[in-house]
Amino acid sequence: MTSTSLLSAETETRRALQLDALAGILPLERRDKLATILTDDDVATLRHLAKEGMGENSLRALASDLAYLEAWSFASTGSALPWPAPEALVLKFVAHHLWDPTQRESDPAHGMPAEVDAALRAGDHLRSEGPHAPSTVKRRLAHWATLHRWKGLESPLGTPAIRTSMRLAVRASAKPRRRKSKRAVTRDILDRLIATCQTDRLADTRDLAILLVAFASGGRRRSEVARLRLEQLTLEADVPLDPDDPNSPRLPCMAIALGRTKTAQADDDARVLLIGPPVAALREWIERAAIKTGAVFRAIDRWEAIDDRALTPQAINLILKRRCAMAGLEPIEFSAHGLRSGYLTEAARTGVTLPAAMRQSQHRSVQQAARYYNDADQALGKAARLAI
Template sequence: MLAGLLPFDARERLAVLLTDEDAATLKHLARSGIGANTLRALASDLGYLEAWCLAATGHPLPSPTTEALALKFVAHHLWDPAERESDPRHGIPGAVEDDLRARGLLRVAGPHVVSTVRRRLAHWSTLHRSRGVDGPFKAPRLRTALSLAVRANRRPRTRKSARAVTATVIEKLLTTCLYEHRLVDVRDRALLMITVASGGRRAEVAGLRVEDLVRDAPVPRDPADPESAKVPKLTMRLGRTKTTTAEDDARVAVIGRAATALLDWLTLAKIETGAVFRRIDRWGRLRSIALDPHTTPDTATLNERSACRWMVAVTP
């Protein structure tokens, strides 16, 4: 089960922590149609919760859990560093912290980011619902404790990246895709431009299929001037995304350079059905297998350094 979700090192670590009941829950969620990325995050958070509970209580994570245990989780992860300087018992106990660090599960110094704690509580609640049991996650005392802990948490909110990708960086990356007859260059150019133009996440772009594309009539380059030169327009069906279901029929329009780059790639690669962005082996031969989402840039996390790493990763 974990083999299809996690990298090898994380898979080995979580296999020790997750119980048979945990594995059965993850299998049920996979069959229910939860996205691969969401399921991967669930597995990772469940492994962390199991390890934390073992370190904090000496027992596996109970199901259903108690309100007291959920409150303990909040107290161990959202605390005031200034208060801890005067009271070493404040926040997560040293023994619990050392155990989690030894397992490679705790890397931050100080209290957790609020969004991480909220996400793990939400995933904890999801696991309860999937097992058909009630949890304490809507209890007034837990909500109040979380709200107060957030106020006491003085960790400042920071940007995920101090070096966000700008148009200059994108153009610099595009200059590395020099040859119009070379499959990998044309693919990478289309991949980068479609990712940026559509704002898609890596799983959405990597999972794009020809059947998801609708070729619309060309539109004026300048919307304010109907007589301006016409440029191609494509509509992409996104299917299931992180924020929508397949029934929502979410779509995004791609116009101009990005649409042209994608059409050029499909024409050169002679792709008429199936995956749009495919693997190319070291000898320049096109494969029928879609690109791995982990080697695809993500507009939600893309920065200058990761963009350059991506170009190295996808180029033979």
């Protein structure tokens, strides 16, 4: 081994050890890969952001985008990202990722150069074909700008040239928005999934609680379901089945203190309520699993021994897909995000007002939440039925 390669190996090992401080956020295999891509300054920045209290999901996404930006910089310029980034480099990034597929057919040099594409694919940084989704490019540019701010540097990301190039490039690339889950888990789908959880097996009890809690609490994100802790739950006074009839049958009620989420900080007082069957299912799981503190949803082995550690967000997603398969549905069409989109779609179908649904789902963006309402209106309205 040469002295240069030995030094490189030692550097990667040092960075991997420094990234161990983020072990609860970055999986081990991801940590080792990041150590080969990120610079020492990058690692120091990520550790600082974690120390300052950036949310786990936000930090994970930022680390992933920073790694991609570094890999792209090496592939396209032969060097690490410069700080601050020259405006020309940002324009090059936009041109490489948002381009016109029609123009590419007549001009192979249009868009990302073949050698840059090949280098990114060789490093497993690029898998999709064609121009990138505008939302992905905007997110990476936003993270690039965030890192400039954290470093106390002036960012070129907001200059008129960048804004104009983005607007024109998005229009030219014309790539349809791809949803995180092809199909929403609406109430009819949820009922089919629930029907697969009706034995007395511990896994059925747990999965029933996961499905009902994730859906009824406003379509919680899989990361929020995975890290739910007993300390976040509070039993409330029973409530009437019919809010307009105080004499209607009483239903159990439980509050979930959300704490830090993708759109809320830890010191926010946001909470949502569970009413009726989700409360019963959750209480049964907690009682059967003898959970006294800590993580609510945990792994179960083949002998029905329950782990002390929380399920991962990926495990929540796999549970949903497994239940879809058991219900005779195509797992590839669903993901855990389908519970979130399904909640809002079902709320729209049943006449729940958008502000009320957003209070439960904790969406901060009216535009994003309204998209599900608009989809439901289209499906239920007469405009698409004129040829019937």
